[in-house]
Amino acid sequence: MKPRVSLLLSLALGAALIASLLLGSVPLSLARVLAALAGGGSEGDSLVVWQIRLPRALAAAAVGAALGMSGAALQGLLRNPLAEPGILGVSASAALFASFVLYFGLATIGPLVLPLAAVAGALVATALVAAAALWTRSVVTLILIGVGLSSFAAALMALLMNLAPNPFSLADMVNWMLGTVDNRSFADLAFAAPFLIIGMAILFAGRKGLAALALGEETAEGLGLDLKRQRLGVILGAGLATGAAVALAGAIGFVGIVAPHLVRPFLRYDPARLLVPSCLLGALLLVLADIGVRLVPTESELKLGVVASLIGAPVFIWIAAQRRLA
Amino acid sequence: MSALEARSLAYHAQDRPLVKDASFALEPGTLTVLIGPNGAGKTTLLRLALGLLAPDSGEALIGGEKAHVLSPRDRARRAAYLPQQRPLVWPQPVRDIVALGRFAYGASPARLSPADAQAVDDAIAACGLGGFEKRAADTLSGGEMSRVHLARALAAQAPLLVADEPVAALDPRYQHEVMRIFERATRAGTAVLTVVHDLPLAARYANRLLWMKEGRIIADGSPAETLTPERLAAVFGVEAEVTPRASDGADVRIIGPSAG
Numbered sequence: 001m002k003p004r005v006s007l008l009l010s011l012a013l014g015a016a017l018i019a020s021l022l023l024g025s026v027p028l029s030l031a032r033v034l035a036a037l038a039g040g041g042s043e044g045d046s047l048v049v050w051q052i053r054l055p056r057a058l059a060a061a062a063v064g065a066a067l068g069m070s071g072a073a074l075q076g077l078l079r080n081p082l083a084e085p086g087i088l089g090v091s092a093s094a095a096l097f098a099s100f101v102l103y104f105g106l107a108t109i110g111p112l113v114l115p116l117a118a119v120a121g122a123l124v125a126t127a128l129v130a131a132a133a134l135w136t137r138s139v140v141t142l143i144l145i146g147v148g149l150s151s152f153a154a155a156l157m158a159l160l161m162n163l164a165p166n167p168f169s170l171a172d173m174v175n176w177m178l179g180t181v182d183n184r185s186f187a188d189l190a191f192a193a194p195f196l197i198i199g200m201a202i203l204f205a206g207r208k209g210l211a212a213l214a215l216g217e218e219t220a221e222g223l224g225l226d227l228k229r230q231r232l233g234v235i236l237g238a239g240l241a242t243g244a245a246v247a248l249a250g251a252i253g254f255v256g257i258v259a260p261h262l263v264r265p266f267l268r269y270d271p272a273r274l275l276v277p278s279c280l281l282g283a284l285l286l287v288l289a290d291i292g293v294r295l296v297p298t299e300s301e302l303k304l305g306v307v308a309s310l311i312g313a314p315v316f317i318w319i320a321a322q323r324r325l326a
Numbered sequence: 327m328s329a330l331e332a333r334s335l336a337y338h339a340q341d342r343p344l345v346k347d348a349s350f351a352l353e354p355g356t357l358t359v360l361i362g363p364n365g366a367g368k369t370t371l372l373r374l375a376l377g378l379l380a381p382d383s384g385e386a387l388i389g390g391e392k393a394h395v396l397s398p399r400d401r402a403r404r405a406a407y408l409p410q411q412r413p414l415v416w417p418q419p420v421r422d423i424v425a426l427g428r429f430a431y432g433a434s435p436a437r438l439s440p441a442d443a444q445a446v447d448d449a450i451a452a453c454g455l456g457g458f459e460k461r462a463a464d465t466l467s468g469g470e471m472s473r474v475h476l477a478r479a480l481a482a483q484a485p486l487l488v489a490d491e492p493v494a495a496l497d498p499r500y501q502h503e504v505m506r507i508f509e510r511a512t513r514a515g516t517a518v519l520t521v522v523h524d525l526p527l528a529a530r531y532a533n534r535l536l537w538m539k540e541g542r543i544i545a546d547g548s549p550a551e552t553l554t555p556e557r558l559a560a561v562f563g564v565e566a567e568v569t570p571r572a573s574d575g576a577d578v579r580i581i582g583p584s585a586g
Binding site: 079080081207208211212214215216218219221222223224225226264268269270271272273 | 405406409432482
């Protein structure tokens with residue numbers, strides 16, 4: 001079952017990526033896009049595909065993959081189908097650090113300052129939550145600490161916006177909070193990649209422990225799960241991957257909740273087998289959403305995070321209403 | 327060598343002692359029932375004995391090895407544990423839940439070796455769950471779910487089985503079925519330690535009773551030796567009649583709360 005689900009999602013993702021390369025201000029046919037991809041084609045085509053469209057499509061896929069897998073892992077760890085990377089305050093802290101950099105105009109120092117700040121914010125939040133995870137045995141406490149952290153980061157962010165020195169800083173911060181993969185380059189991708197890959201590898205390595213947690217933490221420990229290590233691994237992995245995602249695209253919500261839910265029934269609800277398909281579906285959803293923002297004829301382009309929330313929030317409510325086990 | 331040995335285990339939480347100086351040793355092939363009123367510290371004692379909780383003092387040995395030295399996996403291969411609280415979050419099929427019992431062997435529900443699959447099938451058969459393999463957990467009754475959890479614990483095929491109130495949600499027939507599953511396991515050499523609140527049931531099946539009150543083990547022996555109306559009144563505050571059985575064990579009839 002799993003290879004089939006993952007295979008179908010991979011094929012769909014590949015098709016969506018190619019479709020996304022066809023979109024843009026310069027009309028390019030499929031043949032010209034494929035030629036440019038293969039290294040042929042005109043210099044202009046090559047530039048458009050390799051410098052503008054491919055990085056954008058890959059950034060959307062990478063962000064969706066990181067959020068989808070982080071969501072699946074956090075839901076398994078916290079045994080809560082409504083969990084998401086944002087629940088531990090990692091997204092909010094990453095966005096806060098990014099806003100901070102924008103507020104003081106530090107982003108002009110170099111192109112990497114802003115992404116570095118986002119990853120640093122995610123890691124700070126991750127470290128705080130990791131310390132809390134070692135200190136408390138209760139998942140509810142852990143979630144509440146995450147919610148508190150998240151609210152505090154949001155409050156500080158609101159404070160920064162409140163005190164914004166000029167409309168340009170405010171606009172920058174708002175852009176960051178809305179989330180987009182417009183104008184991303186391979187340099188942006190290359191910076192985020194190590195965090196993304198290490199984070200997702202850590203999550204993947206801990207997948208079997210997530211299956212044991214389906215029966216509760218006490219049973220999981222009885223089954224031979226090292227609970228502390230499992231928690232640290234998931235929090236670190238999700239922190240790194242989410243930090244990289246925020247660095248690439250700003251705050252984008254709901255992918256981490258929606259993707260695991262949609263694939264779960266096809267995997268017999270096994271939290272271990274959920275990771276890879278959630279990752280693929282998260283990537284597919286964001287690539288499709290990014291195609292969507294370019295197809296909608298609005299004056300200024302819709303932000304990816306806005307569309308993701310507009311679609312994701314109702315789906316989230318629908319999922320919450322459909323829950324089978326309390 | 328004892329399957330499980332507790333040496334002067336003690337534990338307190340928030341200045342309140344929960345377990346005081348508890349010692350016992352379980353031999354392979356015996357069914358031991360831990361009895362005592364609510365709040366006596368039974369669950370805490372089980373967790374201490376399994377090394378899932380670090381004691382204030384004393385130590386626990388599982389199969390001769392110190393529990394706190396064993397890795398979680400090694401410990402799980404020596405002792406299967408069925409806790410009282412078993413909250414399930416996903417509506418997984420029965421067979422996948424039972425298969426989690428093989429976790430300590432590196433198995434996962436999606437990937438079972440032939441030996442793992444055999445252990446899972448045996449456990450499903452032992453708990454009378456044939457035909458339920460593909461049913462989703464949320465379509466089962468409370469009693470059926472209890473048997474699924476028991477099957478999960480049996481699937482580990484560990485030399486020691488520790489079960490906290492395994493018959494709590496079961497009707498009389500399945501209460502006896504579960505105790506018979508334990509009996510069969512002991513005949514195969516497993517040491518079983520279980521908490522049961524139904525005293526007649528405990529008296530009927532146990533080889534040995536561990537009596538617990540206010541954190542202490544106050545009596546330890548066969549039902550014939552330790553079951554007396556006086557002790558039942560002192561520990562549980564009930565008035566009861568005890569009739570020794572010809573073969574082994576005893577019949578207990580609880581009349582009601584003791585006067586005064």
